[in-house]
Amino acid sequence: MKEIVLSKSVDLTEGGCNACGIVKSVCYTLLVNGREIALDGLSVNTVVMTIVLTEGWKQSFEVQMMEEFTLFTKGVQQVKLIEAYDQFIYEGHKTIECSNKINEVNQLFNQVEEILRELFELDNYVFKISDEMESK
Numbered sequence: 001m002k003e004i005v006l007s008k009s010v011d012l013t014e015g016g017c018n019a020c021g022i023v024k025s026v027c028y029t030l031l032v033n034g035r036e037i038a039l040d041g042l043s044v045n046t047v048v049m050t051i052v053l054t055e056g057w058k059q060s061f062e063v064q065m066m067e068e069f070t071l072f073t074k075g076v077q078q079v080k081l082i083e084a085y086d087q088f089i090y091e092g093h094k095t096i097e098c099s100n101k102i103n104e105v106n107q108l109f110n111q112v113e114e115i116l117r118e119l120f121e122l123d124n125y126v127f128k129i130s131d132e133m134e135s136k
Contacts, residue, residue, distance in 0.1 A: 004051070005031040006042075006105065007130035043100045045081070045088055047112045052079075052120055072120070079119045092119040105129060 011025045028039040030047065032054050039046045053059060057074040070081040079092040083100075090096045096115055102108040109127040117123040 001124050001126045002033065003031075003126050003128060005128045005130055006109075007031065008042075042105075042108070044098055044102060044108060044111050044115070045100050047108070048090075048115050048120075051112070051116060051122065051125070055120070055122060057120070077121075090115055090119050094118060 007029050009027045009029075011027070012022050013025060014020065014022055028042045029036050030039060030050055032051065037050050037054070039050060049059065052072055057072045060071050060073070062069055062071050067082070072079045072081065077092070079090060082089040082091065086099070087097055088100045096118060098111050098115070102111060113125065113127070116125065
């Protein structure tokens with residue numbers, strides 16, 4: 001089993017002028033295979049994308065006549081990600097619809113695990129939250 005650790009850091013920075021106040025910046029990182037990878041926000045898509053790319057999948061953006069989607073490929077396997085207004089649709093040999101933003105971290109991990117297991121056939125991950133995040 002591969003362990004993935006989610007951590008969070010918070011920076012307070014000044015806007016740079018007298019009119020700008022202090023801005024809170026939250027950064028999330030995943031520790032995957034001993035490597036820290038910064039996330040572009042904490043969402044189902046960013047966690048799934050980060051993991052599958054580290055597993056050797058390729059990502060491309062496809063534009064067809066009536067639709068646009070992200071396509072993940074590895075060998076002959078393909079998973080299509082369609083971004084709808086308030087949900088994401090993952091299509092492979094089955095379809096999973098989900099909300100991209102899930103506020104509860106454990107629910108987010110459960111959704112990511114389902115997508116990885118069912119569509120990408122990756123089921124050897126254990127998700128953990130860093131000690132700093134658990135204490136807050």
